[in-house]
Amino acid sequence: MSTINKTIDGEEGATRRDFLHVAATGLGGVGAAAAVWPFIDQMNPAADTLALATVEVDLSAIGEGEAVKVMWQGKPIFIRHRTATEIEEARSVNVAELVDKQTDAERVTEGQEKWLVVTGICTHLGCVPVGTSDGEDKGEFGGWFCPCHGSHYDTSGRIRKGPAPKNLPVPVYTFLSDTTLQIG
Amino acid sequence: MKFVKNIAIALTAVAGLAGTAMGAGAAKHPMQMEWSFNGPTGTYDRAAAQRGWQVYKDVCSACHSLKYFRFRNLADLGYEEDMIKAWAAEYTVVDGVDDAGDPKERSGMPQDAFPSPFPNPQAAAASNGGAVPPDLSLITKARHDGANYVFSLLTGYEDAPADHPMPAGKNYNPYFKGGNISMAPPLSEGIVEYEDGTPATTEQMAKDLTTFLMYVAEPKLEARKHMGLNVLLYLGILIIVLYLSMKKIWKPVKEGKNFYE
Amino acid sequence: MAEWIDAKPKNKAAAWLEERLPIIGLVNNVVGVDTPTPRNLNYWWNFGSLAGLMLVIQIISGVVLAMHYTPNTLMAFDSVERIMRDVNYGWLIRYMHANGASFFFIAVYIHIFRGLYYGSYKAPREVLWMLGIVIFLLMMATAFMGYVLPWGQMSFWGATVITNLFSAIPVVGESIVSLLWGGFSVDNPTLNRFFSLHYLLPFVIAGVVILHIWAKKVSDSGNPLGIDVKSSADQIPFHPFYTVKDAFGAAVFFAIFAAFLFYMPNALGHPDNYIPAEPLVTPASIVPEWYFLPFYAILRAIDFPLGIPFTDIVFVEAKLLGVLAMFASILVWFGLPWLDTSKVRSGKFRPMFRWFFAFLVIDMFVLTWLGAQKPEGNIPFYGKIATFYYFSYFLLILPVLGKREKTLPLPESIANPVVKAAE
Numbered sequence: 048m049s050t051i052n053k054t055i056d057g058e059e060g061a062t063r064r065d066f067l068h069v070a071a072t073g074l075g076g077v078g079a080a081a082a083v084w085p086f087i088d089q090m091n092p093a094a095d096t097l098a099l100a101t102v103e104v105d106l107s108a109i110g111e112g113e114a115v116k117v118m119w120q121g122k123p124i125f126i127r128h129r130t131a132t133e134i135e136e137a138r139s140v141n142v143a144e145l146v147d148k149q150t151d152a153e154r155v156t157e158g159q160e161k162w163l164v165v166t167g168i169c170t171h172l173g174c175v176p177v178g179t180s181d182g183e184d185k186g187e188f189g190g191w192f193c194p195c196h197g198s199h200y201d202t203s204g205r206i207r208k209g210p211a212p213k214n215l216p217v218p219v220y221t222f223l224s225d226t227t228l229q230i231g
Numbered sequence: 232m233k234f235v236k237n238i239a240i241a242l243t244a245v246a247g248l249a250g251t252a253m254g255a256g257a258a259k260h261p262m263q264m265e266w267s268f269n270g271p272t273g274t275y276d277r278a279a280a281q282r283g284w285q286v287y288k289d290v291c292s293a294c295h296s297l298k299y300f301r302f303r304n305l306a307d308l309g310y311e312e313d314m315i316k317a318w319a320a321e322y323t324v325v326d327g328v329d330d331a332g333d334p335k336e337r338s339g340m341p342q343d344a345f346p347s348p349f350p351n352p353q354a355a356a357a358s359n360g361g362a363v364p365p366d367l368s369l370i371t372k373a374r375h376d377g378a379n380y381v382f383s384l385l386t387g388y389e390d391a392p393a394d395h396p397m398p399a400g401k402n403y404n405p406y407f408k409g410g411n412i413s414m415a416p417p418l419s420e421g422i423v424e425y426e427d428g429t430p431a432t433t434e435q436m437a438k439d440l441t442t443f444l445m446y447v448a449e450p451k452l453e454a455r456k457h458m459g460l461n462v463l464l465y466l467g468i469l470i471i472v473l474y475l476s477m478k479k480i481w482k483p484v485k486e487g488k489n490f491y492e
Numbered sequence: 493m494a495e496w497i498d499a500k501p502k503n504k505a506a507a508w509l510e511e512r513l514p515i516i517g518l519v520n521n522v523v524g525v526d527t528p529t530p531r532n533l534n535y536w537w538n539f540g541s542l543a544g545l546m547l548v549i550q551i552i553s554g555v556v557l558a559m560h561y562t563p564n565t566l567m568a569f570d571s572v573e574r575i576m577r578d579v580n581y582g583w584l585i586r587y588m589h590a591n592g593a594s595f596f597f598i599a600v601y602i603h604i605f606r607g608l609y610y611g612s613y614k615a616p617r618e619v620l621w622m623l624g625i626v627i628f629l630l631m632m633a634t635a636f637m638g639y640v641l642p643w644g645q646m647s648f649w650g651a652t653v654i655t656n657l658f659s660a661i662p663v664v665g666e667s668i669v670s671l672l673w674g675g676f677s678v679d680n681p682t683l684n685r686f687f688s689l690h691y692l693l694p695f696v697i698a699g700v701v702i703l704h705i706w707a708k709k710v711s712d713s714g715n716p717l718g719i720d721v722k723s724s725a726d727q728i729p730f731h732p733f734y735t736v737k738d739a740f741g742a743a744v745f746f747a748i749f750a751a752f753l754f755y756m757p758n759a760l761g762h763p764d765n766y767i768p769a770e771p772l773v774t775p776a777s778i779v780p781e782w783y784f785l786p787f788y789a790i791l792r793a794i795d796f797p798l799g800i801p802f803t804d805i806v807f808v809e810a811k812l813l814g815v816l817a818m819f820a821s822i823l824v825w826f827g828l829p830w831l832d833t834s835k836v837r838s839g840k841f842r843p844m845f846r847w848f849f850a851f852l853v854i855d856m857f858v859l860t861w862l863g864a865q866k867p868e869g870n871i872p873f874y875g876k877i878a879t880f881y882y883f884s885y886f887l888l889i890l891p892v893l894g895k896r897e898k899t900l901p902l903p904e905s906i907a908n909p910v911v912k913a914a915e
Binding site: 071086094095 | 577579
């Protein structure tokens with residue numbers, strides 16, 4: 048078999064490296080590569096999924112001290128109408144002592160400090176912490192408590208005790224008005 | 232090769248025969264119209280599609296659903312987001328249940344489907360003398376020669392021939408299979424007042440509506456034809472290059488060279 | 493087996509692997525680029541590798557579609573529309589898969605008829621030929637079940653009609669039909685199992701394709717002259733000669749495929765399949781996909797029972813006879829190596845045979861056309877004639893012709909006429 052190759056390579060070597068053959072091979076390769084993209088891109092979120100990328104929430108129904116859970120992109124979002132005491136508690140914490148060092152001001156919108164909006168997924172292993180609804184265990188710091196492995200979050204959604212490494216993440220959101228919140 | 236040619240000629244004759252025989256059907260053959268979306272570079276005439284959307288919204292939507300159409304799709308027809316939001320908000324949609332377990336209603340949003348006029352086929356049949364008005368999302372693809380068919384049907388109502396028996400509550404339309412259609416002539420001059428001031432003749436409305444419905448049935452038509460052009464261009468070049476390359480490679484074979492000596 | 497594993501790769505890592513698992517040598521020996529191949533293969537020989545390419549395209553696009561499709565009667569149609577409207581490039585992949593099935597069949601039909609003309613089924617290639625028929629039968633089952641998945645009107649009624657064919661089988665027919673359905677009509681259980689099998693069978697096809705290629709390797713490629721390879725002068729290495737020829741053919745074939753995919757993606761389908769399945773309304777005419785039409789025409793042509801004429805004695809009911817004829821029309825191919833008694837392989841040297849073969853090709857087109865017609869007027873009569881010729885070709889003409897026909901003298905060798913032509 049190697050003799051055959053030698054025959055072709057030896058005598059037709061110049062032909063094989065001919066521009067034409069390189070062009071044909073290259074062109075074919077480029078086409079095949081381009082054809083791969085649609086088969087990869089189809090796995091990205093589809094148009095109907097992207098259309099649900101934002102949700103609007105009516106805040107007027109959430110009384111002071113109450114919280115709600117809404118779904119956004121398949122994830123729970125906690126929206127808490129904080130009392131003055133809770134805001135005060137969140138602000139008075141010594142940031143230097145925190146696991147994930149963030150001030151309360153970094154986690155809320157200026158002028159709308161009473162609204163705390165966080166993604167309700169424990170940063171440890173992805174459970175949903177309790178403490179949103181009335182009567183649920185809010186943990187030692189009055190925020191949320193993750194029953195899976197005992198992580199405690201404060202009234203700013205920051206991790207204070209337990210195995211979770213990070214604060215509850217704050218999603219992208221904007222206030223369309225004082226009573227309408229758009230997440231996403 | 233002459234032999235192959237003879238077979239080819241015979242086959243063409245058979246195919247021609249088949250073509251003519253297939254054309255014969257029960258209903259009248261649809262009128263052949265010029266459409267902006269025909270041909271290899273066809274696109275949707277945005278102005279016509281927008282007017283068609285108006286006709287659908289003001290006339291057809293009373294009876295016909297359009298369940299695969301989303302308000303957000305209107306952006307493809309050249310509408311601004313604010314306008315789409317406003318239109319969507321005119322409708323009420325049912326979304327989930329409230330804390331009491333009752334269906335919860337909210338105003339429509341761009342991601343919602345266009346609401347159906349009837350909650351289920353039974354309700355549709357009950358309100359329409361037993362005939363369910365078909366969903367129009369795919370109507371131009373679900374009929375032979377769909378766009379021409381829809382246009383012909385909309386403009387083709389006429390008095391039944393004297394010898395044609397008409398059941399009560401039916402209308403005569405030669406383009407409809409059997410001729411007896413439950414739908415009364417839906418379009419009449421001036422039934423819609425176009426926002427762009429185009430005179431709303433029956434023919435104009437039928438044409439606009441067909442363009443809109445074709446868009447709803449095949450929203451990716453423009454992307455498809457555009458990509459097709461690129462693909463064919465690419466393949467054309469590839470064919471030429473491969474052909475030349477092949478001729479060159481095969482030359483020693485044609486000259487009778489033995490590669491194993 | 494030794495001859496499969498004697499290749500010694502030069503690359504160190506490859507040699508290390510080869511000592512432990514001689515897979516490189518095995519693959520190289522079966523589909524290796526150096527494989528000596530007859531030097532005179534014409535363009536009709538392109539369609540085997542093309543069919544293979546289409547199988548790959550169908551499997552890739554199909555796996556991708558399955559990521560978005562929902563095999564449930566309430567959601568199947570919607571999920572297909574979602575693919576067409578919302579999934580990124582979903583329209584492209586779905587149209588590719590739908591039209592790809594047609595082009596896969598086009599390639600395979602040409603491949604089969606090439607074999608029929610050049611006598612590719614004759615010794616020593618009988619097993620190669622029969623494996624090909626197995627692939628074709630698997631393709632038909634796969635394509636049929638795939639057409640059911642969008643759950644449109646044609647999907648539903650096609651499934652109903654075809655599964656009902658099995659009810660013609662005496663005694664156990666009805667039980668088999670309800671076994672296929674998983675219920676009392678074509679419904680959700682049917683759709684689910686069809687989806688499962690539609691996903692599975694292409695991989696079975698791929699397995700049989702490997703056997704098909706292996707059998708080709710063992711018995712060597714046939715060639716248009718139908719004479720055996722006599723010396724190395726008759727052969728050329730597969731690469732680069734047939735790789736470039738196959739690539740060129742594929743590019744031309746893909747251009748036609750692309751023309752359909754991008755400019756008339758629904759031309760080969762039926763508009764009724766854009767109407768969601770409605771078990772209470774049968775469409776005006778139920779037409780199978782074009783690639784099933786010849787066999788469908790044979791099924792419909794047999795509308796009479798098998799019995800003793802002018803008596804009431806019936807051996808086989810008309811319905812069963814039709815079904816048997818349809819299956820027999822493909823199964824008869826298995827007998828071809830023995831039915832064709834001619835010593836000469838290639839139709840090129842059989843002047844009489846060429847005419848009968850040409851009529852067979854025309855007959856297939858006529859049957860295709862007949863399959864799409866409503867069985868009214870003269871259509872059933874034409875169907876009987878076309879069906880009669882179809883079976884006559886295999887069961888009467890080929891056995892007799894091989895013994896009677898005066899064939900043309902065969903060339904001395906493959907290389908010889910080629911060399912002469914060049915001088």
